[in-house]
Amino acid sequence: MKKLLIFCAAISAAATLFAAERVVWEGNKAISWNTDVYAGEQFETPDGTFADLLKDDTIKVSVEAKIDAPQYVMTYKAGDSWEWTDLEGVNVADGIMTYVVASDEIAGFIAQRGLIFRGQGYDMTKIVIATPDSEPVTPDPVEPDTLLPGEERVLWEGEETLSWNEVAGQPAEVGALLAENDQLIVTVSAKGTADWPKVLLRDASSNAVGDDILLNEVSEFPYEAIFTLTATHASALAAGFKVCGDGVTVTKLVLKKYKEPDDPIAPEDPAEPYVYTTVWTGDVAISWNQEVYAGSDLDTYNVQQDMFAGLAEGDSIHVHFAEAIDGAQFVLQYKTGDNWDWTNLAPIAQGEDFFGYKVATEEIAQDIADRGVIVRGQGYHAIRIEIGKPKTTTLVNTVATTSPARKIIEAGQVIIIRDGIRYTIFGNVLR
Numbered sequence: 475m476k477k478l479l480i481f482c483a484a485i486s487a488a489a490t491l492f493a494a495e496r497v498v499w500e501g502n503k504a505i506s507w508n509t510d511v512y513a514g515e516q517f518e519t520p521d522g523t524f525a526d527l528l529k530d531d532t533i534k535v536s537v538e539a540k541i542d543a544p545q546y547v548m549t550y551k552a553g554d555s556w557e558w559t560d561l562e563g564v565n566v567a568d569g570i571m572t573y574v575v576a577s578d579e580i581a582g583f584i585a586q587r588g589l590i591f592r593g594q595g596y597d598m599t600k601i602v603i604a605t606p607d608s609e610p611v612t613p614d615p616v617e618p619d620t621l622l623p624g625e626e627r628v629l630w631e632g633e634e635t636l637s638w639n640e641v642a643g644q645p646a647e648v649g650a651l652l653a654e655n656d657q658l659i660v661t662v663s664a665k666g667t668a669d670w671p672k673v674l675l676r677d678a679s680s681n682a683v684g685d686d687i688l689l690n691e692v693s694e695f696p697y698e699a700i701f702t703l704t705a706t707h708a709s710a711l712a713a714g715f716k717v718c719g720d721g722v723t724v725t726k727l728v729l730k731k732y733k734e735p736d737d738p739i740a741p742e743d744p745a746e747p748y749v750y751t752t753v754w755t756g757d758v759a760i761s762w763n764q765e766v767y768a769g770s771d772l773d774t775y776n777v778q779q780d781m782f783a784g785l786a787e788g789d790s791i792h793v794h795f796a797e798a799i800d801g802a803q804f805v806l807q808y809k810t811g812d813n814w815d816w817t818n819l820a821p822i823a824q825g826e827d828f829f830g831y832k833v834a835t836e837e838i839a840q841d842i843a844d845r846g847v848i849v850r851g852q853g854y855h856a857i858r859i860e861i862g863k864p865k866t867t868t869l870v871n872t873v874a875t876t877s878p879a880r881k882i883i884e885a886g887q888v889i890i891i892r893d894g895i896r897y898t899i900f901g902n903v904l905r
Contacts, residue, residue: 495534498523499601504540505593512541512595513643519588523601527585529578532604535571540645541595546571549590550583558590571598595645621651624733631726633663636719640676642727643716649678652708655732655818658701660717661725665689668721673699675707678714683707685764689722696725698813704762704852730815748790748862753781758856760795760849767799767853774859775809775846782861785843787836790862794828799853804829808838809845816848830862 499519506514524533537546546566552559561580564573575581591598621627630642642660652658658675665671672686684707687699703711717727754777761769774781782791793806804824807816819831819838833839849856 495602495604497600497602500599503591503598505591505596505598507592507594512645514595514597517591517598519591519601521588523588524584524603527575527581527603528605529575529581530606531575531581533573533575533584533589534602534604535591535598536600536602537566537569537571538597538599539595540597540647542646544595545593546596547592548573549592550580551587551590552580552583556587621729621731623731626728626730629727629729630717633723633725635666635723636673636717636721638718638720640680640716640718641724644714644727646678646712646714648729649712649714651729651731652703652711653732654703654705654708656703656708657730657732657815658703659726659728659730660687660699660701661728662689662692662695662697662699662722663725664695664723665692666721666723671719671721673717673719673722673724675701675711676716676718677710678716680716680718681710682718683710683715685762685770686719700816702807702816702850706763748864750790750792750860750862752858752860754778754859755857757796758849760851760854760856762850762852769853769855772849772856773846774849777846779846780843781846781859782843785833785839785861786863787833787839788864789833789839790830791833791842791847792828792830792860792862793849793856794858794860795854796827796857797855802853803851804854805850806831807848807850808842809848810841814845819847 503517504512504514505517506512507516509515527533533548546564548561548564548571549558550561551557561573563576564571566572575584629644629648632641634641660673662673671689673689674686675683677683684701684704687701689697689699701707717724754774756777758772759767759769760772761767762771791806793804795802795804806819806829808819809815810817824830833842849859
C-alpha cells in the first residue's frame with residue numbers, strides 16, 4: 475500500500491508539471507551489452523523520433539528490469555564527430571526512465587541524430603516526450619508477471635541445433651515463476667547422428683539441473699521433451715535457466731503451470747474389497763534427482779504396452795516398493811491429450827510397502843490402458859505393480875480360504891481376519 479501511495483503521488487506531481495505528452499515510439503526491445511548476462515542488444519531510435527525536441531522537455535521511457543541489478547544508459551551523438559556521449563541526470567523509478575533535456579545544444583543533437591539506449595538487463599516498451607505546461611500521458615506502470623494454474627507461455631521460439639551450446643536463455647523474472655510440478659516443454663524438430671541425442675536444462679551458472687531427456691528411441695518429429703519440475707529443480711532454476719543438449723534441433727520452449735485435477739479422485743470404499751492381479755514384477759530404482767538417490771523413472775509402456783489392458787473406472791492400481799529412504803516421494807503419472815503430457819494421479823492409499831491409486835473416470839482408464847503409467851518420485855525401488863478389481867461377494871484372492879473370514883472395525887479401519895491372520899481390505903498382512 476505504501477508503494478502504491480508513493481506511485482500515485484508521483485503521478486499527481488507529474489500532472490502539475492506536464493499537460494501535453496506525446497508517444498513517439500512503442501515496441502519491445504531487450505537491452506543488453508553482454509549477452510552472457512541477458513539476451514539483448516543496444517537500440518538506436520529511428521530517424522525523426524525526437525523531432526521538435528526542446529530544452530527542458532522530459533524524455534520518459536517505460537522500462538522493465540530483467541535482472542537483479544540492471545544498468546540504464548541513454549547515449550547521444552555529440553559534436554562534429556558524432557561522438558557517443560552518455561547523458562547525465564538519467565533517473566529510473568517505478569518502471570520509468572527519465573531525462574530532462576539540459577540545453578538547447580543537446581536538444582538539437584538528439585532531435586537530429588536520435589538516441590542510443592544501452593546498458594544491461596532491461597526491456598523498453600515506450601518513449602514519451604513531455605513538454606512543460608501540457609497535458610500528462612503517463613506510461614502504464616509495469617504489472618506483476620504471473621501465470622495462472624494450467625496456463626502456458628511461450629518463452630522462446632527459433633531454430634537452433636544443439637551441440638552442447640546453450641539456447642533459449644531465460645532471466646530471473648521467468649525463473650521466479652517456476653514451482654513444483656510445473657513443466658518446461660522443449661519442442662525438438664529433428665535429431666542428427668550423435669550417439670546419444672539429448673535435451674537438458676541448465677541453471678544460470680550453466681550447471682545441469684535434473685536428468686537429461688534422451689531421444690535415442692524417438693523416431694517421429696516434432697517431439698516434445700517434457701521436464702516436470704520438482705521443488706528442488708524449481709529452486710535451482712529460479713535465478714534463470716537455459717536449454718542445452720546434443721545432436722538435436724530445438725524450435726520452442728514453453729512453460730506450463732501445474733493445475734490440480736478438476737475432479738478429486740474418490741477414495742477406495744473400505745467396505746468393498748478388491749481382487750488384485752500382479753501385472754509386473756522387477757526391481758527398478760526410482761529417482762528424479764541423481765544427487766540424492768541413484769535411479770530413474772519406470773515407464774510401463776516401454777516394458778509392456780498392454781500391461782493395463784482392460785483397466786476400467788473404479789479399478790485400483792498398487793505399486794509395491796522396497797528399500798525406501800527417509801522422506802521418499804511416491805508419484806504415479808499417466809499420459810494425457812494429443813501430446814501425451816505427463817500428468818499426476820492423486821494418491822488414495824499408502825501402506826508399509828505400497829502406494830495406491832483409484833481410477834477416477836473411463837477416460838483416464840482408457841489413457842492408462844493405451845499408454846501405461848510412469849512410476850516416479852525419489853528414493854525407493856519399485857518391485858511390483860498390481861491391478862485391483864472391485865469384489866463384493868468374496869474375499870481378496872491373496873487371503874487364504876481354508877476357513878470363513880470375518881470383518882471388524884478397529885481404530886476406524888476395516889480389518890479382515892481369517893485363520894487367525896489379520897489383513898487389510900487390500901489383502902496385505904498386518905503385522
